[in-house]
Amino acid sequence: MxxxxxxxxxxxxxxxxxxxxxxxxxxxxxxxxxxxxxxxxxxxxxxxxxxxxxxxxxxxxxxxxxxxxxxxxxxxxxxxxxxxxxxxxxxxxxxAERYLVEGKELAAKLEFLEKSGGSEAVCPLCQTSLGHDGCTALSHTYTTxxxxxxxxxxxxxxxxxxxxxxxxxxxxxxxxxxxxxxxxxxxxxxxxxxxxxxxxxxxxxxxxxxxxxxxxxxxxxxxxxxxxxxxxxxxxxxxxxxxxxxxxxxxARQQSYAETRELAHFEERQGQLTQAEASLPAEQESLARTQDILNRRRIDLEQAQERRTAGEQSISELPQLQTGLKVAESGLAELESVRQTTAARLGYLDGEVRRLQSLRREVSRDSARLAALKEDEGIYQELVTAFGRQGIQAMLIETVVPRLEEEANLLLGRMTDNRMQVKLETQRERRSGRGDPIETLEINVSDELGPRSYEMYSGGEAFRVNLSLRIALSKVLAQRMGAPLPTLFIDEGFGSQDAAGRERILDVIGAIENDFDKIIVVTHLDDMKDVFPVRIEVQKGDEGSSFWIS
The missing domain is CATH 1.10.287 (Helix Hairpins)
Known part of the structure; x- marks a missing residue:
C-alpha cells in the first residue's frame, strides 16, 4: 500500500x-x-x-x-x-523724347522765320533768299x-x-x-x-x-x-x-491523506517551488518575447522621437527660414524691378538705335540727293551765267551793237544831213573804279554841240533818233533771223517835227522805200496826205466809221 x-x-x-x-x-x-x-x-x-x-x-x-x-x-x-x-x-x-526734340527744333525754325520777317531767310541748299512767298510757304510747312x-x-x-x-x-x-x-x-x-x-x-x-x-x-x-x-x-x-x-x-489514500495533512503545507510549498521551477523556462521564453517586443517598441519610439526631434528642429528653424524667404523674396522683387527698369531702358535704347539707323538712312539719301542737287546747281549756275546779262545776251549784244549803230547812223545821217550820230555803250566803269565793268546800255547821241544823252534832245530830234534806231533794229533782227521784212509801219510821229524835219523824214522814207515792199504811215496831218500816192482814208460819221482807198 x-x-x-x-x-x-x-x-x-x-x-x-x-x-x-x-x-x-x-x-x-x-x-x-x-x-x-x-x-x-x-x-x-x-x-x-x-x-x-x-x-x-x-x-x-x-x-x-x-x-x-x-x-x-x-x-x-x-x-x-x-x-x-x-x-x-x-x-x-x-x-516721346524724339517728338519733343523735333517739335522744339521746328518751333525754333518757325520763330526765327517769323522774327526775321523773311529778310534773312535763305534756302539751305542754294543760299538764295526765299522771298515773301517762299517764307509764307515754309512757315505753313513748319506749322503743319x-x-x-x-x-x-x-x-x-x-x-x-x-x-x-x-x-x-x-x-x-x-x-x-x-x-x-x-x-x-x-x-x-x-x-x-x-x-x-x-x-x-x-x-x-x-x-x-x-x-x-x-x-x-x-x-x-x-x-x-x-x-x-x-x-x-x-x-x-x-x-x-x-x-x-x-x-x-x-x-486508503484518504486515510493516508489525513495522516499527512499536517505536512501538506510543506508539500504545497514544495509543489509551488517545483511548479515555479518547471514554469521558469516558459516564463523566461515569454519574458524574452516580451523583451523583444519591448525592444522593437523602443526602436519605434526612438525613431518616432528622432522624427519628432527633426520636426521640432524644422519648426524651430521655420522662423529663420521664413525670414530668409522674405529676404529672398525682397531681393527677388528688387531684381525684378531692376530687370523691368533695364527692360524699359533697353526698349528706349532700341528705339534710339532704330531712330539712329533711320537717320543714317535719311542722311545717306539726303547726301546722295545733295550731291545730285549740287551737280544740278552747277549746271543751273552755268545756265544762269550763260543766259544772264553777261552770258549769251552780252555776246549777242556785242555782236549786234556795231551793226545796229551802223544802220541807225546811216538812217540818222540821212534825216539830219549827217549832223547827228548815235553811239551805243554796253559797259561802263564802276563809280568806285574797282572790279569788272557794269553791264548797261547807254544811248549817246552826238551833234555839232558834242555828245549828249538821249534824254537831253528835243522831241523832234529824239523822234529821229528813235525812228532810226527802231528801223535799224528791225533790219538787224530780220537779217539775223533770215526772214524778210516786207512792211514798215510808222504810226504818227510827225506831229513833233517842224516842216524841215518832216521833209527829212519823208526823204528818209523815200530813201528806204526800196528796202520794204510796203511802208504804211498813219497820220492825222492833212498836208501829209498828198505826199503818198496810195491812201486809205478813214472817216468817222454818225453811223460809224467808213474808209476808202484813193
Whole structure:
C-alpha cells in the first residue's frame, strides 16, 4: 500500500507539474493572441486600411500640383507680357523724347522765320533768299509739321499712359499670383511628401498585418485544438494511464491523506517551488518575447522621437527660414524691378538705335540727293551765267551793237544831213573804279554841240533818233533771223517835227522805200496826205466809221 501510495503520489506530483506547465503554456498563448489581436486591430489595421484614402488624397494633391503647372505657365506668360510692356514703355519714352526734340527744333525754325520777317531767310541748299512767298510757304510747312508732331506726341503720351497702367495692373497681378503659386507649391510638395510617407507606412503595415494575422490564426487554432505543449500533454496522458494501472484505493489514500495533512503545507510549498521551477523556462521564453517586443517598441519610439526631434528642429528653424524667404523674396522683387527698369531702358535704347539707323538712312539719301542737287546747281549756275546779262545776251549784244549803230547812223545821217550820230555803250566803269565793268546800255547821241544823252534832245530830234534806231533794229533782227521784212509801219510821229524835219523824214522814207515792199504811215496831218500816192482814208460819221482807198 505504501509502495502504491508512493508511486501514486509520485505520479500525481508529476501530473500536477505537467498540468501547471500546460496551464502556463495556455496562459502565454492566450496573452500572445491578445497582444497580436490588439496590435492587429488597434495599430496595424487602421494604418493598413488607410492606403486607399491616402491614395485618393495623394491623387488630389497631384491634381492640384498639375493645375499649378498650368498656373506656372500662365504666371510665366504674365511675366513675359510684363517684360514686353516694360520694353514698349521704354520705346514709347524714347519716341516721346524724339517728338519733343523735333517739335522744339521746328518751333525754333518757325520763330526765327517769323522774327526775321523773311529778310534773312535763305534756302539751305542754294543760299538764295526765299522771298515773301517762299517764307509764307515754309512757315505753313513748319506749322503743319509742328501740329503733326503735337498730334503724334499726344497719341504717344496716351499710349504711354495706357502702357504704364497696364504695367501697374500686371505687376500687382503677377506679384499676387506668383506669391500664391509659391505658397501653393510649397504646401503641395510638403503634403505630397507626407502622403507618400504615410502610404509607404500603410503598405509596410499591410505586410506586417498579414504576417501577424497568420500568427493569430495559428495561435487560435493551436489553442482551440489543444495541440500546444504537445509533449507535456502526451506525458500527462501517460501518467494518467499509469495512475489507473496502479489500482490504488481511494479510502486508503484518504486515510493516508489525513495522516499527512499536517505536512501538506510543506508539500504545497514544495509543489509551488517545483511548479515555479518547471514554469521558469516558459516564463523566461515569454519574458524574452516580451523583451523583444519591448525592444522593437523602443526602436519605434526612438525613431518616432528622432522624427519628432527633426520636426521640432524644422519648426524651430521655420522662423529663420521664413525670414530668409522674405529676404529672398525682397531681393527677388528688387531684381525684378531692376530687370523691368533695364527692360524699359533697353526698349528706349532700341528705339534710339532704330531712330539712329533711320537717320543714317535719311542722311545717306539726303547726301546722295545733295550731291545730285549740287551737280544740278552747277549746271543751273552755268545756265544762269550763260543766259544772264553777261552770258549769251552780252555776246549777242556785242555782236549786234556795231551793226545796229551802223544802220541807225546811216538812217540818222540821212534825216539830219549827217549832223547827228548815235553811239551805243554796253559797259561802263564802276563809280568806285574797282572790279569788272557794269553791264548797261547807254544811248549817246552826238551833234555839232558834242555828245549828249538821249534824254537831253528835243522831241523832234529824239523822234529821229528813235525812228532810226527802231528801223535799224528791225533790219538787224530780220537779217539775223533770215526772214524778210516786207512792211514798215510808222504810226504818227510827225506831229513833233517842224516842216524841215518832216521833209527829212519823208526823204528818209523815200530813201528806204526800196528796202520794204510796203511802208504804211498813219497820220492825222492833212498836208501829209498828198505826199503818198496810195491812201486809205478813214472817216468817222454818225453811223460809224467808213474808209476808202484813193
Amino acid at each position: 505504501e509502495e502504491a501510495r508512493g508511486r501514486y503520489d509520485q505520479l500525481g506530483e508529476s501530473k500536477n507539474q505537467l498540468q501547471r506547465s500546460i496551464d502556463t503554456s495556455r496562459t502565454l498563448l492566450e496573452a500572445k493572441i491578445a497582444q497580436l489581436t490588439r496590435r492587429v486591430d488597434v495599430e496595424l489595421g487602421p494604418k493598413a486600411g488607410a492606403e486607399t484614402e491616402l491614395a485618393g488624397q495623394l491623387a488630389q494633391v497631384q491634381q492640384r500640383l498639375s493645375g499649378l503647372d498650368q498656373e506656372k505657365v500662365q504666371v510665366a506668360g504674365l511675366r513675359d507680357r510684363l517684360t514686353n510692356t516694360s520694353t514698349a514703355i521704354g520705346e514709347a519714352q524714347g519716341t 509739321d509742328i501740329q503733326a508732331k503735337r498730334n503724334l506726341y499726344r497719341q504717344n503720351q496716351q499710349r504711354l499712359k495706357q502702357l504704364e497702367t497696364e504695367k501697374t495692373d500686371m505687376e500687382q497681378e503677377w506679384g499676387q499670383r506668383d506669391q500664391a503659386l509659391t505658397t501653393s507649391l510649397r504646401e503641395g510638395q510638403s503634403k505630397l511628401q507626407e502622403l507618400e510617407s504615410r502610404i509607404q507606412e500603410s503598405r509596410d503595415a499591410q505586410k506586417t498585418l498579414d504576417e501577424e494575422r497568420k500568427q493569430v490564426q495559428a495561435a487560435q487554432s493551436s489553442l482551440a485544438s489543444g495541440d500546444f505543449a504537445s509533449a507535456e500533454q502526451s506525458e500527462l496522458k501517460a501518467i494518467e494511464d499509469l495512475i489507473l494501472s496502479l489500482g490504488y484505493d481511494e479510502e
